[in-house]
Amino acid sequence: MSTSQTTTTEHHPALAHQFDSMAQQQEASTFGMWVFLLTELMMFGGLFAAYLIYRLKYYEAFVAGSTSISVSWGFANTLVLIGSSFTMAMAVWAAQKGNRKWQVRCLILTMILGTVFLAIKGKEYYDKYDECHIPGAVIGKGFSANGGPGCQTGNIAEEIRNRGEEARQHGYKDVPEVTPESAKQIARQTEIFFSFYFAMTGLHAFHMIIGLGLLTWLLLRARAGEFGPAYYTPVELGGLYWHFVDIVWIYLFPLLYLINRIHTKP
Amino acid sequence: MAEHAENAENAEHKHPTPMLYLVIFGILAVLTVSTWAIAFVDLGIFNPVIALAIACTKATLVILFFMHVRYSNKLTKITISAGFFWLMILITLSLSDYLSRNLFSR
Numbered sequence: 020m021s022t023s024q025t026t027t028t029e030h031h032p033a034l035a036h037q038f039d040s041m042a043q044q045q046e047a048s049t050f051g052m053w054v055f056l057l058t059e060l061m062m063f064g065g066l067f068a069a070y071l072i073y074r075l076k077y078y079e080a081f082v083a084g085s086t087s088i089s090v091s092w093g094f095a096n097t098l099v100l101i102g103s104s105f106t107m108a109m110a111v112w113a114a115q116k117g118n119r120k121w122q123v124r125c126l127i128l129t130m131i132l133g134t135v136f137l138a139i140k141g142k143e144y145y146d147k148y149d150e151c152h153i154p155g156a157v158i159g160k161g162f163s164a165n166g167g168p169g170c171q172t173g174n175i176a177e178e179i180r181n182r183g184e185e186a187r188q189h190g191y192k193d194v195p196e197v198t199p200e201s202a203k204q205i206a207r208q209t210e211i212f213f214s215f216y217f218a219m220t221g222l223h224a225f226h227m228i229i230g231l232g233l234l235t236w237l238l239l240r241a242r243a244g245e246f247g248p249a250y251y252t253p254v255e256l257g258g259l260y261w262h263f264v265d266i267v268w269i270y271l272f273p274l275l276y277l278i279n280r281i282h283t284k285p
Numbered sequence: 286m287a288e289h290a291e292n293a294e295n296a297e298h299k300h301p302t303p304m305l306y307l308v309i310f311g312i313l314a315v316l317t318v319s320t321w322a323i324a325f326v327d328l329g330i331f332n333p334v335i336a337l338a339i340a341c342t343k344a345t346l347v348i349l350f351f352m353h354v355r356y357s358n359k360l361t362k363i364t365i366s367a368g369f370f371w372l373m374i375l376i377t378l379s380l381s382d383y384l385s386r387n388l389f390s391r
């Protein structure tokens with residue numbers, strides 16, 4: 020295969036004719052994928068920048084909103100996604116070695132972990148629906164952070180006051196007392212936090228769904244034995260995409276779930 | 286062109302092993318547990334600083350090893366750096382505006 024570069028009749032079937040060699044083709048493809056991922060970075064980056072500005076403006080509401088989402092599920096999901104990145108990296112390694120059995124196994128494992136992530140995310144979304152924390156009035160029961168009708172749990176105004184009281188009892192003298200009115204106002208402002216929460220995790224989850232589609236396609240090709248040391252570019256690029264989505268979550272977890280947890284128990 | 290071929294060859298010879306992937310996974314898991322545990326400790330201004338520092342460390346590990354950037358050519362490395370540099374411009378310039386708006390108002 021290595022001597023066939025100069026002839027036109029005999030080369031790797033996956034080599035497109037504008038490239039000199041498989042190595043050059045892979046280099047160009049990887050570079051192109053990175054350029055695409057950087058446009059994705061710009062898209063998510065805009066959301067992150069907007070998030071930071073509103074977090075500065077409505078810090079107390081962001082803390083209250085952040086404390087109302089489940090840190091345990093967010094933490095579990097971070098581990099699940101990091102695990103899926105590991106199995107994806109192993110799938111690329113197996114593709115490079117031309118090991119069909121492990122390619123298929125690692126891709127299936129990655130897909131299972133991706134599905135577990137989405138399932139947990141769905142559970143978290145359902146909880147927010149139950150607590151009337153979905154912004155706006157179109158989806159769900161209509162936003163209410165003050166324990167409106169039909170929302171038994173999720174009274175953020177009450178939680179703010181309880182947390183403050185508890186913190187003062189535990190010796191945090193500098194935690195100021197919040198009047199019921201200002202607690203209600205902060206609770207109302209959590210709608211902006213939840214807008215960012217759903218926009219950012221929603222866009223992220225959408226990328227995960229696309230990723231699962233890509234993995235299905237890679238799985239079918241891997242099972243057909245299309246990949247080996249000379250040609251594994253699709254697995255490599257699918258891996259880059261999957262890892263990128265993982266990186267977005269690595270930032271989403273501390274920014275959304277861990278804004279200020281010092282007055283809550285793990 | 287010679288450098289081209291050399292780069293491609295390097296990339297093939299120096300790809301990470303499953304053992305290295307496992308070590309990176311272990312470090313990422315430990316960092317995730319740390320960021321979760323540290324969030325409940327009152328460190329004042331350092332809570333978000335540490336959380337973001339850990340996130341950046343994790344992202345760097347993923348980019349360098351899982352995404353093979355450590356083994357990729359200079360063009361790719363420079364392009365990726367430029368992308369992240371641009372993101373930093375977006376965030377630092379926006380925040381320096383919003384953070385300094387009330388600086389001289391009183």
